[in-house]
Amino acid sequence: MTKINMTVNGRAVSAEAEDRTLLVEFLRSGLNLTGTHVGCDTSQCGACLVHVNGEAVKSCTMLAAEAEGAEVTTIEGMANADGSLSTIQAAFQEHHGLQCGFCTPGMVMSAAALLKDNPKPSEAEVRDYLEGNICRCTGYHNIVKAIMAASGQLDAIAAE
Amino acid sequence: MYNFELVKPKTIDEAVAALADEEAQALSGGQTLLPTMKQRLAAPDRLVSLANIAExxxxxxxxxxxxxxxxxxxxxxxxxxxxxxxxxxxxxxxxxxxxxxxxxxxxxxxxxxxxxxxxxxxxxxxxxxxxxxxxxxxxxxxxxxxxxxxxxxxxxxxxxxxxVPEAANYRKFIQPASRFALVGVFVARFADGVRVAVTGASNDGVFRWSEAEKALSGDFSAAALEGLSVASDDMISDIHGTAEYRAHLVKVLTARAVKAAG
CATH class of the missing domain: 3.30.465.10 (Uridine Diphospho-n-acetylenolpyruvylglucosamine Reductase; domain 3)
Incomplete structure (x- = not known):
C-alpha cells in the first residue's frame, strides 16, 4: 500500500491504495465519489471520464498513483458553488441529453473539456470529440444538442 | 489485474536500472498496457513509469x-x-x-x-x-x-x-468498433523518392508497398497506381474484413493519400 495524495474537486485528499489501484477505483471506493462510472472497463465507453490537470482522461485506464499530486475534477465538482447546475449540466437537463443517465457524467466531463479548448465548436466537431463516449440510449442527438446549447449555439441546430 | 510494484524514475538511467529485473515492464501512457493487464494477458511484477522523465x-x-x-x-x-x-x-x-x-x-x-x-x-x-x-x-x-x-x-x-518530407498524407479506414485502422496507408514524398507504409493489413504488421513506391517515385499521382495490385496472401482476415478486402483497401487508401498529399 502506498499513500496517494491529490486534489479532487479543489479538496486535498489522501488515501492508502495498492499500486494496481485504478484512478476510478480510488475515486469511487477510496473517496466515495461514485458519480464517475465504470461502464466498459476497457477504455472504450468514457463513462469514467474525469479531468486530470485539466485534461480529459479515462480514469479506468490510469493508475491512481499516476495522478499523485494532480488536480482532478470529477462530475461532483461540476456544479456551481451555490449547488445549482453548471451551464453544461443544465443544458443536458433542458434538452433531454440523457435517458438512463449512466453515460452522463462522462458526457458532461467530455463536453466541458471540449468547450474549454473550443468554446464554439461546430456540430461535427462535437460529434467527433464524443468519439470516446458511448451512449446506448439517446442516439447522441440530444447530447449534441445540449452541448451546442451550452456553447450558446442552439441556433446552429435549430432546424432539427 | 494482478498487483505489482510501481516505480517512477526521474531519469532515463534510473528507468533502465529499474527495468533490469526480468519481470519489469515499462509503462508509458498505459492505454494498451493497462487494458492488457486487466485481461491478465500481461502480469509484470514491476511497472516502470516513464511519465516523470523530463528527457x-x-x-x-x-x-x-x-x-x-x-x-x-x-x-x-x-x-x-x-x-x-x-x-x-x-x-x-x-x-x-x-x-x-x-x-x-x-x-x-x-x-x-x-x-x-x-x-x-x-x-x-x-x-x-x-x-x-x-x-x-x-x-x-x-x-x-x-x-x-x-x-x-x-x-x-x-x-x-x-x-520531414516534401509532401505526405495518412489515410485510415477505421474498424468501426475499435476505431483502430482496418487499413491505414502513410505516403511520403521526398526529393529522392516516395515511401508508402501500410498498417492494419498484414499479419506481419506494418510494411512498405515497394511497387507503389517505385511507381509513385516516377509519377506522384493516383493514376500511377493503376495496374498495381497487392497480394492478399499475408493479409489479416477477420470478421471485420477478409484478406482480399484489406488488400483492396491498401490500393484505394494509397491513391487517396497521394491525392490528399497533392
Missing amino acids: LQGVSATGGVVTIGAAATHATVAEKAASAYPALAALAGHIGDPAVRNRGTIGGSVANNDPSACYPAAVLGSGATIVTNAREIAADDFFEGMFSTALDEGEIITAVKFP
Whole structure:
C-alpha cells in the first residue's frame, strides 16, 4: 500500500491504495465519489471520464498513483458553488441529453473539456470529440444538442 | 489485474536500472498496457513509469527533422508538430479518441507495434529513426512483425526523429468498433523518392508497398497506381474484413493519400 495524495474537486485528499489501484477505483471506493462510472472497463465507453490537470482522461485506464499530486475534477465538482447546475449540466437537463443517465457524467466531463479548448465548436466537431463516449440510449442527438446549447449555439441546430 | 510494484524514475538511467529485473515492464501512457493487464494477458511484477522523465518529453524541429520525445502524448504531437510536419500531426490527432490521445504516447505505440496502430505507418513511411537509451535504429530495421520490434529487453525508446518530407498524407479506414485502422496507408514524398507504409493489413504488421513506391517515385499521382495490385496472401482476415478486402483497401487508401498529399 502506498499513500496517494491529490486534489479532487479543489479538496486535498489522501488515501492508502495498492499500486494496481485504478484512478476510478480510488475515486469511487477510496473517496466515495461514485458519480464517475465504470461502464466498459476497457477504455472504450468514457463513462469514467474525469479531468486530470485539466485534461480529459479515462480514469479506468490510469493508475491512481499516476495522478499523485494532480488536480482532478470529477462530475461532483461540476456544479456551481451555490449547488445549482453548471451551464453544461443544465443544458443536458433542458434538452433531454440523457435517458438512463449512466453515460452522463462522462458526457458532461467530455463536453466541458471540449468547450474549454473550443468554446464554439461546430456540430461535427462535437460529434467527433464524443468519439470516446458511448451512449446506448439517446442516439447522441440530444447530447449534441445540449452541448451546442451550452456553447450558446442552439441556433446552429435549430432546424432539427 | 494482478498487483505489482510501481516505480517512477526521474531519469532515463534510473528507468533502465529499474527495468533490469526480468519481470519489469515499462509503462508509458498505459492505454494498451493497462487494458492488457486487466485481461491478465500481461502480469509484470514491476511497472516502470516513464511519465516523470523530463528527457522523454517535448517536440522540436530543426534542419528538416522533427524530433518527438518518446513520452509525448498523441495530443501533444497533434498540437506541437502541426506546423513542422502536418501529416504526422494529423495522424496523431486521429488516434483513438480525445481522452486516449491525452494519455497514449508515441514511444508506447511504437514499442508495442500493434499491427493496427497508426504510428508505425508514419515512422516507417517517413523513414524515421528510433532513438533508444543505447542506440539509434532505422525504421526499416525496427519493426520485426506483429507486436515485435528490434528493441532488446529493458531498452527504452527515448525519441523518434522524423525527416520531414516534401509532401505526405495518412489515410485510415477505421474498424468501426475499435476505431483502430482496418487499413491505414502513410505516403511520403521526398526529393529522392516516395515511401508508402501500410498498417492494419498484414499479419506481419506494418510494411512498405515497394511497387507503389517505385511507381509513385516516377509519377506522384493516383493514376500511377493503376495496374498495381497487392497480394492478399499475408493479409489479416477477420470478421471485420477478409484478406482480399484489406488488400483492396491498401490500393484505394494509397491513391487517396497521394491525392490528399497533392
